[in-house]
Amino acid sequence: MTGQEDVAALLLSRFSLLTKLSQDDRNAIARLSFDIQSVPAHHHLVREGAPISRCCILLEGYACRHKLNAQGHRQIVSFHVRGDLLDLQHLPFETADHNIQTITKSDVAWVPSSQLQRLLIDRPAIAHALWQDALIEASIFREWVLNVGRRNALTRIAHMLCEFAVRAQALGLGTTDTFEFPMTQSDIADATGLTSVHVNRTLRRLRDSGAFEQDRHVARIRDWTQLKSIAGFDPGYLHGLGIAA
Amino acid sequence: MTGQEDVAALLLSRFSLLTKLSQDDRNAIARLSFDIQSVPAHHHLVREGAPISRCCILLEGYACRHKLNAQGHRQIVSFHVRGDLLDLQHLPFETADHNIQTITKSDVAWVPSSQLQRLLIDRPAIAHALWQDALIEASIFREWVLNVGRRNALTRIAHMLCEFAVRAQALGLGTTDTFEFPMTQSDIADATGLTSVHVNRTLRRLRDSGAFEQDRHVARIRDWTQLKSIAGFDPGYLHGLGIAA
């Protein structure tokens, strides 16, 4: 199990990617109070319409944001990994506008929203990191609109894989060649606006082309140049995830 | 033509929707220096990849954000109207990740990014308004991912119209029944991930159903209940645009 100091350390390492923190900033983060919790796979961390009083940090595992249309069909709007702040997007609001759900068994930490709000006012460097984090995510949302709106199935899935690979590497979760990827084909379908049947067909085409393969929950990019070319992938919109790319 | 005070007044009225401002806040906004400019329709205000040094405010007219895929096909990710701050999404970044383009002949004001960054640090109430503005827009991006990913053409277009109608009314640009709507069918296509041909067919279905009609650049919602029902529209994700809805 994780302790309070481990959560603070994880936050510090994440913020350090985005900005330069003073000792006062570090102390302020160390003073945050976390409520740590283990949750199973497919557990709802936040539900659309629920009031926002605390902010969730993903300590371990994989999660996603999603929305449902009137018929209950799911659209995933982002994937999340260890270290991601899952509620920044909701921070100034009264109620949640989307669902946040784990994909795998996960550990999370909860912080009262009020404590984060205070950091926004008192600690400009931290505020700057939080702005960057939230706006990089907004940039990813825009890229996903393009992805589902103006790319075909092959390109769409390839693009999603490229993005995840780059993010996983930048956050120290693997290399661009090999990384953990626990999403089911049904998850990929909901993220790309396709059906799981068509995702299956399309993944096979990618496998046959020699660009990408999967062994259970481990993804392997066999030909990065080719996959990038299929996807038309340009990582500029990730803004280096705050890191000098 | 518009003067410096008019721009400040427009910003004040916008921020007042989102937060409560003190006299010091108002003074700080009045001290911003604006560079005012008239631009023609289809003019690029910001180009993807360009460095960010100033922030654009739309004083009059209509604009959109968009991205291009590898084949040069356009995806519009948001529409903008009078009073919108067009570069909040880019504020902490070095370079633009998308294009911003006028739809109609427009007036804009430019503010140095550094002056806005300063407000973020010095004026918490204004910072809060800017956070809300940026995150409401992020929420709209998420809804658009759902829109293009998990809705059919009829629902998709109806949803886009509902959203625009609600925003136009909230910002005082018309009623929910009648509002200016200068987007071409090609613009609508690029916003919904369809082709202009199919948009045409689908708009006719909407017209035939009696829910919506257009006379040149004026949109008229003839049956709001029906249009909302076709769209499966729930305005929660707009967070009242900061207004008590």
Next chain:
DNA sequence: CGACAACTTGACGGGCGTCAACCGGAGTGG
């Protein structure tokens, strides 16, 4: 080893894209 989730594959159909042609209105220049 039974149950269930996830993956796989095939047949078929439809929603939307593509191509092409024509129309109407607004702006422009002679």
Next chain:
DNA sequence: CCACTCCGGTTGACGCCCGTCAAGTTGTCG
């Protein structure tokens, strides 16, 4: 004031990408 041009809207024919339905296989966990 009229002819020309061009952009945007409109409609039809045709085809493909992807959805739907259905069945079977594999993998995993209790």
